[in-house]
Amino acid sequence: MYVAAKGGERAIQQAEQLFRELNGTFDATFVRLIERHMPYLIDRVMGEGSLYAPELAALALAQTGGDLYEAVLLLRAYRSTQPRLAYAEPLDEAHTFTVRRISAAFKDIPGGQYLGPTLDYSHRLLHLDVLDGRDSAPASPDGATGDPIDKTGAADLPFDPHPPALTDWHRRYGLLAPLPDLPPHDPASVPDVTRDPIHFPAPRAHRLQSLARADTGGVLALGYASMRGYGMIHPTVNEVRLGYADVRLRHPVSGALFSAGRVRVCQGEVVTPAGSGSDAHPSTNGAAPPAALNPGFTATIGWNEVKVIAGAMLDLEMEAANAHPAHREEFVLYHTEAVEASGFCIHFKLPHYVTFNSSLDAIRRAYAAVQQAEPQ
Amino acid sequence: MAVPLMSPQEERNHVTFTALMRALSHPGREQRLPDTGLAAFVAIGDALVDLETSYYTPHDALAAALVRTGARFLSPLQARYQFYPQLHDQHLDHLRVAPTGDYVAPEDSATLVVGCVIGSGPAVELRGPGIRSAIEVRIDGLPAAFWSLRAGTLRYPLGWDVFLVAGDRVIGLPRTTRVEMIE
Amino acid sequence: MTLAELARPAQDYSYAFLDEFAKREVRRRILKAIAIPGHQVPYASRELPIARGWGTGGLQVTLSIAGPHDIVKVIDQGADDSVNAVNLRRFIARMTGVATTSDAQLATIIQSRHRITEERLREGQVLVLQVPDPEPxxxxxxxxxxxxxxxxxxxxxxxxxxxxxxxxxxxxxxxxxSYPVVVHQRYLMSPSPIPRWDTPMLHQAAHLTLLSAGREKRLYAVPPYTDVRPIEFEDVFFQVENQQGRICEQSGAVNKFMNEIPQPDGSMCYQASDTGYVEKLVRRARGEPVAIGATYYDDDGTFYHPGYLKEQEPDHR
Incomplete structure (x- = not known):
């Protein structure tokens, strides 16, 4: 019986010891190996953990034996111990080194499409020969070796790592509503989902922040429901972008902007023709002529294309006037919170015998009341 | 792993907060702050405000001390934490417009920290949550209109909450406390 | 923050795990919660090294109010020794250096999941209730x-x-x-999943109760000496769980909240769920000197506020 006995502390220690014995020990070298060789896993843990710290994410994965939800929780808990010292400047294209940028909307786009590092068009075959001791490096087309640029061959056009946003082009030609003309934002006044619980309808900042740190699987499940036909929109991927963004801060004394480092980021953008299906969007721009397209957007730290595409679709769905219950804002944002959902799920393992006893009492009382009421 | 220790500043914040929590839990009962005089106001400021909230005070030296917290200095119309080491008649207009929250979020309201003299002056009788039946306290050094202004501003659950500070003593006066003047 | 503070020896964690900003935020919310009894105050709710839904709400409150001189008792279902209670208690002790106890009389802070102690809490004690769903x-x-x-x-x-x-x-x-109550004649409040037996203990209590839901990011309070009334009709009354005829097999206690332990032969045996109280009864029976406080319900099952619990006419039972 796991409640009883004075051995609670001993039980916990022994359970943890069993876990360690079963799963092996790890050291700093192993953590570095994970960090170097599992970047997409690291990105996912950092994204859902809301903390850009590849080394700590690798440590979290090592420590939990790869249990993703546990690793995310470790990172979030560590995050709670870190004070907020400054607010960074907003990220923009000009300060992001883009390595991958694709659009499904057009054959080519201003600034060009870059396939970048991806396995999208590779055959998903297990490299079984690695198990026989061969190197995993893919054979290059011409068998050449050398630096990675040489391996991929020279591009036809000069590579611009800072292409403009495709939506800028849409806006210039009236396909998207112009951005609202807002004064420069005090970063401290942006609603922050790690500080204020969400109220609905959520401020845009809260929605995007929630999606950025949402559970990838949860966002995919709800997003997929939309794609499969429960949604009312039929979007097109306007732009998916992966890159390294400068984290720019203002020096507290001189006020000068400086880069504190680069982080991996990605963003997904989908568009849908305005008024398509039954998704008549509530007009947000008053007298302005109706735009042709409505946009949906999600961005996150780390590279996680599934999440930003599914998230962008959900962003659009949440705007729809009569969204499916599973695509309403409150439903989506509450139920894709990785740490809350996984934590609450496993809390059902805790004893509940007091509450269970209490409901038994209510049932017995009702049963007695029924017997009493029956004619003798 | 060694148990983490409080820094002296953290300890001061903790002692101050504990006094405030007890003061609000037992309105009318004096609690002791770790500092006295203006430093008591600074201690309350340090314990409660930082760059995620806002403050107001008409007192220049106190304003200068609270800048260090990183909190935003806002007008009495907006500031969540307002410090009046000496509440003069002209400040009553500030209190009249201080945030009282709205019905969805009555907690979005001001907390007023007000200097006074405890133990002399007019007697008031307090009733409400935190008080077993009634408690009588004597408070001096406030504008005569303070109590009627408080009663007029309060629309429970809307209202502001008050800490009355005298030297190193503090009394809590949450919005739930009913105040009756004793002649 | 001063240079001297930055320069002091590095620690693995801040005092009480949460950094000073996080604690200050929780403290600000606690004060507002006390000022508006029963009203759910939203708060940031930082993640802790304990899974969400396992008491992180209560834990954040405890960590924000505890100091090195506090004495903390942690219970789950009334038990001090369940693994979950042990786990929370050792985390609190490890991060704050507080002393711990199973004796409700000695504790300054009692963090609990699903129960209130049978012994009456007194002025100055803080009861921190973990809340899974704050919304009644x-x-x-x-x-x-x-x-x-x-x-x-x-x-x-x-x-x-x-x-x-x-x-x-x-x-x-x-x-x-989780029987809903009305606090200070204004807010409908979930008292957390305490059994109905415990609900009356919140009414005009000497101690402060802080309730906190980490996952749902809401905290609320019942100050001392505050009206807490279960919702009921003029002719159909709120009833606590029937404990009559149950005798604790460990301590002989009667008219306390009992755990039902099913036996192989289909019968039930009973144990009082408040293990700290049982421990003291057992020690007293052995002749050890032990201070046992007055309980909310006496051995006849009478609640200490006369008239608060109303006897239901038999035809409604």
Whole structure:
């Protein structure tokens, strides 16, 4: 019986010891190996953990034996111990080194499409020969070796790592509503989902922040429901972008902007023709002529294309006037919170015998009341 | 792993907060702050405000001390934490417009920290949550209109909450406390 | 923050794990919660090294109010020794250096999941209740935005309707634990999943109760000496769980909240769920000197506030 006995502390220690014995020990070298060789896993843990710290994410994965939800929780808990010292400047294209940028909307786009590092068009075959001791490096087309640029061959056009946003082009030609003309934002006044619980309808900042740190699987499940036909929109991927963004801060004394480092980021953008299906969007721009397209957007730290595409679709769905219950804002944002959902799920393992006893009492009382009421 | 220790500043914040929590839990009962005089106001400021909230005070030296917290200095119309080491008649207009929250979020309201003299002056009788039946306290050094202004501003659950500070003593006066003047 | 503070020896963690900003935020919310009894105050709710839903709400409150001189008791289902209680208690002790106890009389802070102690708490003690779902209206209004508006308007008609339907269908109230209460004649509040046996203990209590839901990011309070009334009708009353005829097999205690332990032969045996109290009864029976406080219910099952619990006419039982 796991409640009883004075051995609670001993039980916990022994359970943890069993876990360690079963799963092996790890050291700093192993953590570095994970960090170097599992970047997409690291990105996912950092994204859902809301903390850009590849080394700590690798440590979290090592420590939990790869249990993703546990690793995310470790990172979030560590995050709670870190004070907020400054607010960074907003990220923009000009300060992001883009390595991958694709659009499904057009054959080519201003600034060009870059396939970048991806396995999208590779055959998903297990490299079984690695198990026989061969190197995993893919054979290059011409068998050449050398630096990675040489391996991929020279591009036809000069590579611009800072292409403009495709939506800028849409806006210039009236396909998207112009951005609202807002004064420069005090970063401290942006609603922050790690500080204020969400109220609905959520401020845009809260929605995007929630999606950025949402559970990838949860966002995919709800997003997929939309794609499969429960949604009312039929979007097109306007732009998916992966890159390294400068984290720019203002020096507290001189006020000068400086880069504190680069982080991996990605963003997904989908568009849908305005008024398509039954998704008549509530007009947000008053007298302005109706735009042709409505946009949906999600961005996150780390590279996680599934999440930003599914998230962008959900962003659009949440705007729809009569969204499916599973695509309403409150439903989506509450139920894709990785740490809350996984934590609450496993809390059902805790004893509940007091509450269970209490409901038994209510049932017995009702049963007695029924017997009493029956004619003798 | 060694148990983490409080820094002296953290300890001061903790002692101050504990006094405030007890003061609000037992309105009318004096609690002791770790500092006295203006430093008591600074201690309350340090314990409660930082760059995620806002403050107001008409007192220049106190304003200068609270800048260090990183909190935003806002007008009495907006500031969540307002410090009046000496509440003069002209400040009553500030209190009249201080945030009282709205019905969805009555907690979005001001907390007023007000200097006074405890133990002399007019007697008031307090009733409400935190008080077993009634408690009588004597408070001096406030504008005569303070109590009627408080009663007029309060629309429970809307209202502001008050800490009355005298030297190193503090009394809590949450919005739930009913105040009756004793002649 | 001063240079001297930055320069002091590095620690693995801040005092009480949460950094000073996080604690200050929780403290600000606690003060507002005390000023508006029963009203759910939203707060940031940082993640802790304990899974969400396992007491992180209560833990954040405890960590924000505890100092090195506090004495902390942690219980789950009334038990000090369940692994979950042990785990939370050792985390609190490890991060704050507080002393720990199983004796409700000695504790300055009692963090609990699903129970209040049988011994009466006194002035100055703080009871921290872990809350899975802070919203008493959830059963009648799952949409949190609408529920907030209902609280704003003090519009609890749906709740009363639900209660009425229970009486019509079942002849009695069907709510088990988490029986909703009205606090200070204004806010409908979930007392957390404490059994109905414990609900009256919140009424005009000497101690401060802080309730906190980490996952749902809400905290609320019942100050000392505050009215807490379960919702009931003029002719159908709130009833606590029936403990009559149950004797604790460990301590001989009667008229306390009992765990039912099913036996292989189909019968039940009973143990008082408050293990700290049982421990003291057992020690006293052995002749050891031990201070046992007055209890909320006496051995005849009479609650200490006369008239608070009303006897139901037999035809409604």
């Amino acid at each position: 209206l959830r059963a009648v209004e799952p949409n949190i935005s609408l529920a907030r508006e209902m609280h704003a308007d003090a519009d609890y008609a749906l709740m009363w309707l639900g209660l009425y339907e229970q009486v019509v269908r079942f002849g009695t109230f069907m709510t088990g634990a």
